[in-house]
Amino acid sequence: MKCAVIYFSLTGNTKKVSQAIYEGISSANGQCDLFQLKSVDLNSLDKYDLLGIGTPVWGWAEAAPVRIFQESMPSLDGKHWFMFATHCADRGGVFYHMAKTLQFKQATVISYRSWYGEMWMPQYPKPYPTDGHPDSIDLSEAFEYGREVVGLSEQVYQGANNLIPQTFGPVRDRLHLEYIPMQLNLEKCSYPKCRLCEKRCPMGAINFEKKPPLFRQPGRCVNCLLCEMICPKGAIEADYAKEEARARETVIQGVIPLIKKATTKGYLRQLVPWSDLKVDTPLYRTEKWGKHPRIPLSRLP
Ligand SMILES: Cc1cc2nc3c(=O)[nH]c(=O)nc-3n(C[C@H](O)[C@H](O)[C@H](O)COP(=O)(O)O)c2cc1C
Ligand code: SF4
Ligand code: SF4
CATH class of the missing domain: 3.30.70.20 (Alpha-Beta Plaits)
Structure with a gap:
């Protein structure tokens, strides 16, 4: 089976997960290609039997470059696709939106999975409750997931259509991202x-x-x-200060309850203790923030 994993990653979390899935697929299948979204030749997609597409969650949906990429894909001719994501609060409607486009392009969507990731938005607190992810445990899960999807795809190609998911998580509208002057x-x-x-x-x-x-x-x-x-x-x-109060409210009203729920349900192994979280110190006001570049370039995909 010819397989490929395609990803977009702004700050490196989704890249790490993609690499682990790619290694899992390669170990189970003996072959897999790994591409950053921007280097994919859309005309070469039809040579693959199984493709994965990974994204960070942006505004409860797939990142804009992933949306644009999916919308420009040619007909996918029933080929098997799986979706994966990393996020810092909740995966929102990311798989609902991605599956809708993939299915519109005639793909068969066979699976989806998400992981938590470190947060790098300057107006949000540092440390942030999902910092430290994806860690080695997440990456082992991603590796196993890569192995699993190969087996799943083989079964579905052999006719086990009952294994295909019918729904793709909650339906949530895309949110416009906060505008920082x-x-x-x-x-x-x-x-x-x-x-x-x-x-x-x-x-x-x-x-x-x-x-x-x-x-x-x-x-x-x-x-x-x-x-x-x-x-x-x-x-x-x-001017991050302009959005600081709103970001703090989002963390208190939205993010913390979501993270608590995820931790209670066992979806998130929180690596940053609650006692370290200070909603009044957004990343842009921490000591680390003084120098340029703000984010180590070595971390970027
Ligand atoms: C512009 C932007 C918007 C984001 N929106 C959300 C969101 O709606 N929900 C969420 O849980 N995380 C959100 N995040 C956090 C990212 O999904 C998370 O940090 C992800 O792991 C980043 O992946 P990357 O390092 O591969 O870019 C956002 C991050 C950025 C930069
Ligand atoms: S903030 Fe706007 S201009 Fe700056 S990197 Fe992001 S998309 Fe590009
Ligand atoms: S110094 Fe470089 S990164 Fe900064 S604004 Fe100019 S071109 Fe962009």
């Missing part, structure tokens, strides 16, 4: 020596060759905040 300070920016934000923006919303430079192009920018976090010069200046 940002400014490009051209005096600090070292373009064209540096082109990091332009190269790394997952939505192609930055183009400094344009006159005037195009930064956070409306309609494209999805407020992922990566550009601010990776700029080595601090040339992208964000």
Whole structure:
């Protein structure tokens, strides 16, 4: 069976899980390819019998680059697909949305699974209750999951259609991500020596060759905040304070109850004790935040 795992990952969590699933599939099947979303040739998808697609959860749904990728796929001709995700609060409607598009493209969706991941949004508390994930236990689960989906796909190709899921988790609308005001300070920016934000923006919303430079192009920018976090010069200046109160309320009213429920039900092994969580210290106000880039580039996919 020809297999591939495709993933998008902004801050590395989904990449780690993808690698483990890929290794699991390779060990069970003897072959698997692993691709970052941006390097996939859409015309080559039909050579695979089993494909996995992985995403971080953004606004209760798949990340925007994954949505765009899925919408541009050709007909998938009944081939088997599975979906996986990482998230920091709840997986929301991610699989509902992804399955809908995959099925519209004639894929057979055979399975889905999600894991918790570390949080890197500057307006949210650090430490955050899901920090430390995915850890080695999560990655062993992901490896086993890779082995499982190979067996499942073989059975379904042999006619065991009763093994195909009929529903894909809760139905939840996509949420627009919080808008954080940002400014490009051209005096600090070292373009064209540096082109990091332009190269790394997952939505192609930055183009400094344009006159005037195009930064956070409306309609494209999805407020992922990566550009601010990776700029080595601090040339992208964000006003996180504007969203701090709202983020704190979201954590108190939304995230903490969800995390408590997940911990009680055994879905989450919390690695950060509650006593370490301080809702009043968002990442952008911690000591680590002073230097640029904010996030170690070695961590990025
Ligand atoms: C722009 C953005 C939006 C997010 N929205 C959600 C969300 O709606 N629900 C959730 O549980 N986590 C959310 N998260 C957290 C990510 O899903 C989580 O950190 C994920 O593991 C990141 O994966 P990555 O490191 O592969 O990018 C969001 C993160 C970002 C950057
Ligand atoms: S916040 Fe920055 S990196 Fe993210 S989509 Fe917008 S311009 Fe691109
Ligand atoms: S990452 Fe910073 S310094 Fe580099 S091009 Fe972007 S704004 Fe300029």
